[in-house]
Amino acid sequence: MTDRDIEVRLAEAIRHAAPDRLEQILSQCNDQEGAVIAMNEKKTRKPIHRWKIWAGAAAAALLLAVGLWGYNANYGVDSIIGIDVNPSVEIRINRSEEVVKANALNDDANVILDGMDLKGVDLDVAVNAIIGSMLKNGYIDELRNSVLVSVENDDAAKGAALQERLTAEIEQLLSASSISGAVLSQTITDDQSLQQLADTYGISVGKAALIQNILQQDTTGMWTFEGLAQLCINDLNLLSASKETQLQGVSSTGTASSAGYIQQSVAKQIAFDDAGTDQDTARRIQIELDYDDGRLVYEVGFYVDNVEYDYEIDATTGSIISRDIDHDDDYYWQNNNTSNNSSNNSSTNTSSSSSFIGEAKAQSIALEAAGLSASEVTGLRVVLDYEDDLFERDSYEVEFYAGGFEYDYEIDALTGDILSWDKDVDDDYYYHHQANNGNGNNAANNGNTSNNTTSNTNNNTNNTSNNTTNNNSSSLITAAEAQSIALAQAGLSSGDVTGLRAELDRDDGRTVYEVEFRSGRVEYSYDINASTGAVISYDIDYDD
Amino acid sequence: MLLFALVSMSEPPCPAGSLEESLLLEMGRGSQEALAGLYQATSAAVYGFALSIVKNVQDAEDIMQDVYLQAYAAAATYRPQGKPMAWVLTITRHLALMRLRERKRHTATAPADWGLASLASHQVTDEDRIVLAAAINSLGDEERQIVTLHALTGMKHREIAELLDLPLATVLSKYRRALIKLKKYLTKEDAQ
Numbered sequence: 001m002t003d004r005d006i007e008v009r010l011a012e013a014i015r016h017a018a019p020d021r022l023e024q025i026l027s028q029c030n031d032q033e034g035a036v037i038a039m040n041e042k043k044t045r046k047p048i049h050r051w052k053i054w055a056g057a058a059a060a061a062l063l064l065a066v067g068l069w070g071y072n073a074n075y076g077v078d079s080i081i082g083i084d085v086n087p088s089v090e091i092r093i094n095r096s097e098e099v100v101k102a103n104a105l106n107d108d109a110n111v112i113l114d115g116m117d118l119k120g121v122d123l124d125v126a127v128n129a130i131i132g133s134m135l136k137n138g139y140i141d142e143l144r145n146s147v148l149v150s151v152e153n154d155d156a157a158k159g160a161a162l163q164e165r166l167t168a169e170i171e172q173l174l175s176a177s178s179i180s181g182a183v184l185s186q187t188i189t190d191d192q193s194l195q196q197l198a199d200t201y202g203i204s205v206g207k208a209a210l211i212q213n214i215l216q217q218d219t220t221g222m223w224t225f226e227g228l229a230q231l232c233i234n235d236l237n238l239l240s241a242s243k244e245t246q247l248q249g250v251s252s253t254g255t256a257s258s259a260g261y262i263q264q265s266v267a268k269q270i271a272f273d274d275a276g277t278d279q280d281t282a283r284r285i286q287i288e289l290d291y292d293d294g295r296l297v298y299e300v301g302f303y304v305d306n307v308e309y310d311y312e313i314d315a316t317t318g319s320i321i322s323r324d325i326d327h328d329d330d331y332y333w334q335n336n337n338t339s340n341n342s343s344n345n346s347s348t349n350t351s352s353s354s355s356f357i358g359e360a361k362a363q364s365i366a367l368e369a370a371g372l373s374a375s376e377v378t379g380l381r382v383v384l385d386y387e388d389d390l391f392e393r394d395s396y397e398v399e400f401y402a403g404g405f406e407y408d409y410e411i412d413a414l415t416g417d418i419l420s421w422d423k424d425v426d427d428d429y430y431y432h433h434q435a436n437n438g439n440g441n442n443a444a445n446n447g448n449t450s451n452n453t454t455s456n457t458n459n460n461t462n463n464t465s466n467n468t469t470n471n472n473s474s475s476l477i478t479a480a481e482a483q484s485i486a487l488a489q490a491g492l493s494s495g496d497v498t499g500l501r502a503e504l505d506r507d508d509g510r511t512v513y514e515v516e517f518r519s520g521r522v523e524y525s526y527d528i529n530a531s532t533g534a535v536i537s538y539d540i541d542y543d544d
Numbered sequence: 545m546l547l548f549a550l551v552s553m554s555e556p557p558c559p560a561g562s563l564e565e566s567l568l569l570e571m572g573r574g575s576q577e578a579l580a581g582l583y584q585a586t587s588a589a590v591y592g593f594a595l596s597i598v599k600n601v602q603d604a605e606d607i608m609q610d611v612y613l614q615a616y617a618a619a620a621t622y623r624p625q626g627k628p629m630a631w632v633l634t635i636t637r638h639l640a641l642m643r644l645r646e647r648k649r650h651t652a653t654a655p656a657d658w659g660l661a662s663l664a665s666h667q668v669t670d671e672d673r674i675v676l677a678a679a680i681n682s683l684g685d686e687e688r689q690i691v692t693l694h695a696l697t698g699m700k701h702r703e704i705a706e707l708l709d710l711p712l713a714t715v716l717s718k719y720r721r722a723l724i725k726l727k728k729y730l731t732k733e734d735a736q
Contacts, residue, residue, distance in 0.1 A: 011696050138620075422713050
C-alpha cells in the first residue's frame with residue numbers, strides 16, 4: 001500500500017460520504033435573492049421608469065409655465081446634495097428644488113445612475129430613485145445599511161432644514177424595504193481644501209468631510225485619509241462608532257450594520273485559539289476595530305506570561321492576516337534565574353509555559369544540531385507551537401537559512417529534544433557555484449545540483465545542459481540508484497536499515513523518487529530528483 | 545509516454561489548479577451556474593475538511609451548506625489572487641471552528657464514531673467506513689486535517705501550512721506521521 005493508495009482511498013471514502021446539497025443551496029440562494037428583489041420591486045423599480053417619462057413632461061410643462069423669468073430659479077444651482085454609500089452621487093438643485101444635474105462621482109455611481117434622466121425632476125423624486133437603485137443593485141442591504149447625506153448651501157439654516165428632511169426621507173425609504181438604515185448627515189460649506197482632497201482620492205466632498213471628522217476621533221494617529229478613503233460609508237460608520245468620542249459636525253441616526261462582520265468576541269476567540277490560550281489566562285487583552293488595505297480588521301493584543309501576542313484578524317472571514325508573537329527575554333530571564341534578581345522573582349507568574357526551555361535555548365539547540373552559528377544563518381525564526389492534542393508535545397519550530405538550504409527544526413518545548421528536522425533546498429536562493437559531481441555524500445553538493453536544475457535565472461551554460469536532461473524520462477535514474485543516493489546521504493548501508501523502498505512520484509512538476517527506510521527508531525524519507533539524482537529534501541523523524 | 549500516463553493517473557482527481565478563478569468572479573456577479581460549478585469542483589474537499597475539524601457528520605453537512613451560501617454572498621468581494629480553493633477552504637475552516645466553539649460551550653460531545661453509523665448515503669462502502677474509522681481513530685486533529693486536504697485538494701504542503709496557520713515543517717512532519725499511522729491501521733485492518 002503506497003502513500004498515494006491511502007490518499008486515494010481516503011478521498012474516495014469522503015467523496016462517498018459527502019451529501020449532495022446543491023439543490024438546497026441553490027434554492028436558498030433563490031430565496032434570499034427573491035426576497036430582496038420582491039421588496040425593491042414594490043417600492044422602486046417601476047417608479048423609476050414611470051418617473052422618467054413623467055419627469056420629462058413635468059420639466060417641459062414647468063418651463064412653459066414659468067417662462068424666461070424662471071431661468072435663474074430653475075437652472076441656477078442653489079444647493080449641492082451628496083449621497084454616498086459606496087456609490088457617490090452628487091445632485092445639484094435649483095431654488096425650486098428641482099434637479100439641475102446629477103453627477104456620478106465614481107464607477108459604482110455610474111451603475112446607479114445608468115439610464116436615469118433626473119434633470120428637472122423634483123429632489124424628493126430623484127432621491128427616491130437613487131436610493132431605490134442603490135437597493136436594487138445591492139449597494140444598500142442588511143449588511144451595509146449606512147448612507148451619508150451632505151448638503152451644501154450658502155444659507156446655513158436652509159441647508160440644515162434640507163439635511164434633516166432628506167435624512168428622514170432616506171430612513172423611510174430604507175425601512176420600506178425592511179432595512180433599518182443608518183444615516184449620517186452633515187452640512188458642508190464650499191471649502192477649497194476639501195475639494196482638493198476629494199479630487200485627489202476620487203471621492204465626493206461629502207465623504208472627504210466625513211473622513212476628516214473621523215480622523216479627528218482617532219487619537220492613535222494610525223489612521224490616514226488615504227486608507228479611510230478606500231472604505232465604504234458603512235465601514236467608516238462602524239469605525240467611527242468603535243471610537244469612544246463622538247463624531248463632530250455630523251448627525252447620525254440608526255446603527256451601522258455589523259452583520260457582515262464577525263463579532264469582537266469571535267475575533268478574540270480566534271486569536272486565543274491560535275495562541276493556545278483563553279480569556280481567563282490571557283492578560284491585558286485589547287481589541288480594536290481597524291482597517292487594512294480597504295477592508296475592516298480586528299487588532300487583538302494580549303499577554304500570556306512573558307509573551308506578547310498581536311493579531312490582525314479579517315473582520316469578514318475571521319482569518320488571521322498577521323500574528324506577531326514577542327517573547328520578552330528579559331522577563332524570562334528575570335523570572336527563571338533565581339540567583340539573579342530576587343525582587344523580580346516575587347512577581348513570577350506560575351504556569352506551564354514558564355517551565356519551557358525558551359526561544360533562545362531552542363534556537364541554540366537547533367543551530368548546534370545543524371553545526372552552524374547564529375552569524376552564519378539568515379531568516380532565523382522561532383515560533384512556539386502549542387498543540388491541540390494532549391498527547392502531542394508543545395514544541396518550538398525553529399527555521400533558518402544557510403548555504404542555500406532551509407532548515408526546520410521541531411524542538412520539544414519542555415525537554416529540548418529534537419522531535420524532527422528537515423533540510424530543504426531553498427528555491428529562492430540564487431546559487432553561483434556549479435555542482436561538484438564527484439561527491440555524492442556531501443549534502444551541500446547534492447543541494448547544488450538540484451538548485452541548478454530548478455533555477456532558470458542562471459545563465460551558466462553547464463546549467464542549461466543540466467536543465468535539458470531534467471524532463472527527459474528516458475534518462476531517469478533507477479529506483480536502486482535513488483536508494484543508494486539516499487542511503488549515502490544518511491551515512492548508512494542497506495544492511496543497516498529496514499523497510500527500504502523507493503517510489504516514483506511527482507512533486508512541483510518534477511519527477512522524484514520517494515525513498516524511505518528505517519534504522520532503529522529513526523525513520524528517514526528522501527525526495528530525490530529522478531532526472532538528476534539530486535536530493536531535493538529529506539525528513540528524519542524520531543519515532544515515539 | 546508510459547511514465548507520463550502513470551504519473552497523470554496518480555494525480556488527485558481534483559487538483560486545486562483546475563478550479564477556475566473565473567467561477568468566483570462570475571459568482572460575484574450573481575451567477576448560480578458558477579456556484580454550481582464551484583460546488584461540483586470543491587464540495588468533497590469542503591465536506592472532508594469540515595468533517596476533519598468538527599468530527600461530526602451532521603455538523604459537517606450543515607457547514608458545507610453554509611460555506612456555499614456564504615461564498616455566494618461574499619464572492620463579490622473576492623479579490624483574484626490565484627487561490628480560489630484556499631479561499632473556499634478558509635471560509636470552511638472559519639465556519640467549522642465556530643461550530644466547534646459552539647459545541648464546546650454547550651459541552652455536547654460528538655459521538656465517538658462521528659455519527660458515521662447514521663450516515664445515510666448508500667454510496668458509502670464497507671471499505672470507506674474502514675478508512676474513515678482509521679482517520680478518526682488513529683490520527684490527531686492536525687494530522688487528519690493535513691492528510692485530508694492533501695488527499696482531496698491537491699494543495700501543496702506550503703499552501704496547506706498557510707491555510708492552517710502552521711509552520712511548513714510541522715505540516716511536513718505531521719503529514720508524514722499521519723500516513724504512517726493510517727498505513728499501520730489499515731494494514732492491521734486488512735489483515736483481519
